[in-house]
Amino acid sequence: MILKCFKYPNGMLLLFSMLSSTAFAQQEYSIQLLPQTYRNVQETVVLSPPEVNQVVVPAQFNSVTGVIVTAEAHCEGESLVPKSLTIVVEAAHSGIEYYPAKYDTITENVTVRPGTAEWWQTETGAFEYFATEPDIRQVVKRIETKPSTERRIDIPARTRDISVRVRAADAIPLSDCARIIPAQTQVISRRVITEPAQVRTISIPAKNATITRRVSNAQTLTITEESGAFRETLAVDGIMPPNPFPGTLYKPEIENNNCVLWKSFSKDNATVEKGRFPWPPPNPSTESTLPDTMFAGVETLGDMNKLLAKALDAMGYQDRRRKYYPVPHGFALLTEIEQIDDTGMPLSGNARWTDDIYVIDPPSILGWLKALVTKATGRFRVFALIVTSEDVNTEAEFTDRELALDWLNSGTGALNRDRAACQFTAAHRVTALVYEFEHPEREKPYLVSNTRINHIAGSGLRTQLINAGATP
Amino acid sequence: MTEGRLPAKYCQQRLTMLWLIGGGASFLLLFIQSTSGKHDPPVSDWLLKAIIPTLTLMIGALVTLSIAAKPKEGEAPPTSDKFLYRVAMGLSGFYLLLLFILLLQSASADINKIIENVGLMITSVQSLVGLALGAFFVKR
Numbered sequence: 274m275i276l277k278c279f280k281y282p283n284g285m286l287l288l289f290s291m292l293s294s295t296a297f298a299q300q301e302y303s304i305q306l307l308p309q310t311y312r313n314v315q316e317t318v319v320l321s322p323p324e325v326n327q328v329v330v331p332a333q334f335n336s337v338t339g340v341i342v343t344a345e346a347h348c349e350g351e352s353l354v355p356k357s358l359t360i361v362v363e364a365a366h367s368g369i370e371y372y373p374a375k376y377d378t379i380t381e382n383v384t385v386r387p388g389t390a391e392w393w394q395t396e397t398g399a400f401e402y403f404a405t406e407p408d409i410r411q412v413v414k415r416i417e418t419k420p421s422t423e424r425r426i427d428i429p430a431r432t433r434d435i436s437v438r439v440r441a442a443d444a445i446p447l448s449d450c451a452r453i454i455p456a457q458t459q460v461i462s463r464r465v466i467t468e469p470a471q472v473r474t475i476s477i478p479a480k481n482a483t484i485t486r487r488v489s490n491a492q493t494l495t496i497t498e499e500s501g502a503f504r505e506t507l508a509v510d511g512i513m514p515p516n517p518f519p520g521t522l523y524k525p526e527i528e529n530n531n532c533v534l535w536k537s538f539s540k541d542n543a544t545v546e547k548g549r550f551p552w553p554p555p556n557p558s559t560e561s562t563l564p565d566t567m568f569a570g571v572e573t574l575g576d577m578n579k580l581l582a583k584a585l586d587a588m589g590y591q592d593r594r595r596k597y598y599p600v601p602h603g604f605a606l607l608t609e610i611e612q613i614d615d616t617g618m619p620l621s622g623n624a625r626w627t628d629d630i631y632v633i634d635p636p637s638i639l640g641w642l643k644a645l646v647t648k649a650t651g652r653f654r655v656f657a658l659i660v661t662s663e664d665v666n667t668e669a670e671f672t673d674r675e676l677a678l679d680w681l682n683s684g685t686g687a688l689n690r691d692r693a694a695c696q697f698t699a700a701h702r703v704t705a706l707v708y709e710f711e712h713p714e715r716e717k718p719y720l721v722s723n724t725r726i727n728h729i730a731g732s733g734l735r736t737q738l739i740n741a742g743a744t745p
Numbered sequence: 746m747t748e749g750r751l752p753a754k755y756c757q758q759r760l761t762m763l764w765l766i767g768g769g770a771s772f773l774l775l776f777i778q779s780t781s782g783k784h785d786p787p788v789s790d791w792l793l794k795a796i797i798p799t800l801t802l803m804i805g806a807l808v809t810l811s812i813a814a815k816p817k818e819g820e821a822p823p824t825s826d827k828f829l830y831r832v833a834m835g836l837s838g839f840y841l842l843l844l845f846i847l848l849l850q851s852a853s854a855d856i857n858k859i860i861e862n863v864g865l866m867i868t869s870v871q872s873l874v875g876l877a878l879g880a881f882f883v884k885r
Contacts, residue, residue: 631853631855641853642852644852646777647783648781648783714855
């Protein structure tokens with residue numbers, strides 16, 4: 274069973290009724306589960322981000338011509354002196370080195386249709402849970418891994434050396450020459466910058482894709498009072514059983530401590546009895562109901578569990594298995610099977626948890642001699658602490674220690690959170706059922722029907738509960 | 746007495762004493778355990794078969810010797826090999842010790858499982874003991 278505590282928001286206890294209404298406090302309600310609805314949502318997925326490309330436009334030049342004198346005018350017969358002349362054919366300017374951005378492609382999963390998880394109400398009024406897998410598509414995206422960079426570089430001027438001839442420093446003036454040889458010239462071309470190098474930016478817009486997603490709306494329950502006095506619609510989250518099994522039907526039942534129990538069934542209407550402690554429990558070797566005055570301050574089943582767990586830890590069970598089972602209006606807590614002596618005291622150390630019946634505790638020569646000449650008999654015990662407001666009427670026959678071991682292999686290791694939140698009412702009692710087994714040498718273990726051992730005293734349960742916070 | 750030989754009667758008596766003491770101790774322990782129900786009859790049977798037949802042979806041989814006619818005068822008493830005597834004593838002591846240890850182990854484990862594990866080993870030693878004792882207790 275899955276326990277879900279649900280209180281109507283205004284403090285009123287809510288009753289769920291199916292085809293056959295369940296009466297409580299003269300009020301009757303019906304519940305209707307609305308089917309899951311969906312809506313389409315358009316979503317834009319960016320396939321590649323906007324890019325900025327840059328193009329380097331080199332410097333622009335114009336050619337201009339000029340005339341240079343390669344030989345000065347001079348007198349006939351005069352020797353000219355050679356001279357080297359450096360002319361700039363291209364002025365110094367700046368250039369740009371550009372490194373474009375680097376990109377990579379990745380594949381990303383995009384959920385086009387989410388997995389559905391919805392409840393359906395059957396004709397018999399039970400609830401069934403359905404779940405489907407999501408529809409996931411793969412989208413290829415382009416992402417920038419390294420941005421573009423640019424670098425300005427200086428380009429030096431280009432020069433050219435020309436050999437010219439000039440008159441000597443002591444040459445006679447031209448006007449004194451008998452005959453003047455005219456100057457010789459040469460036309461040269463030079464490049465002048467008209468436009469410096471620059472970077473031109475080109476923007477490339479992002480590339481997008483539109484995906485239509487199917488999104489579920491919150492599923493709701495509509496609760497209507499039979500007389501039609503009010504009608505309320507509530508979201509199913511927080512009401513329906515947590516962690517449901519697909520294919521299993523669930524029906525609610527009301528407990529008298531403001532808790533709703535969701536009872537689970539397989540589709541052929543057989544009760545799903547996974548890991549249940551038998552109810553009513555089998556006849557124990559002995560039982561003892563603890564006085565309810567001890568638990569005056571306990572408010573919830575979770576508080577009760579904490580008290581019991583603290584007491585059990587102090588009794589030496591702290592690192593051992595502990596199993597919980599749901600029982601009507603409460604829970605059963607089973608301790609690890611332990612080996613005890615003839616007075617009900619647990620054996621010491623590891624001997625307590627072993628099923629070796631030949632163990633000698635405490636180790637002594639006398640103990641060994643006794644073991645040598647007498648038949649070995651192991652004595653074992655399991656505590657089943659039942660917290661419930663129902664009467665604990667044990668009835669079934671129970672002889673097999675292996676069944677007790679099965680209890681410790683099933684169940685849960687902790688009290689269900691929803692059950693822990695249930696109230697510990699004045700009607701709740703704590704009953705300790707003790708299953709004692711004897712295992713003689715060469716025989717099968719059997720349940721001791723009427724034990725002479727006082728297990729409650731021998732284990733110190735009552736003392737430890739008081740130490741843990743119970744009222745003496 | 747020739748070197749390396751011992752009187753046969755001496756060897757027989759010594760061996761019988763060893764078996765009576767060693768076997769007797771195991772028998773006594775087995776008896777106490779059986780009265781408390783520690784062992785099932787099959788276990789007792791197995792252990793008794795390991796002790797009683799050999800003791801029966803020894804006692805029977807000694808009885809026969811005791812009622813036999815005295816040796817003629819001048820006739821040397823029978824002797825037995827010294828080395829073989831020591832081997833027989835050693836094997837017998839070892840075998841009886843094994844049986845006693847097996848019974849002691851029943852304080853901490855199921856004796857059926859112990860016998861299952863070591864039974865064949867004990868039987869093998871028993872065969873050797875039987876062979877060795879045959880030199881002293883079988884009619885010449």
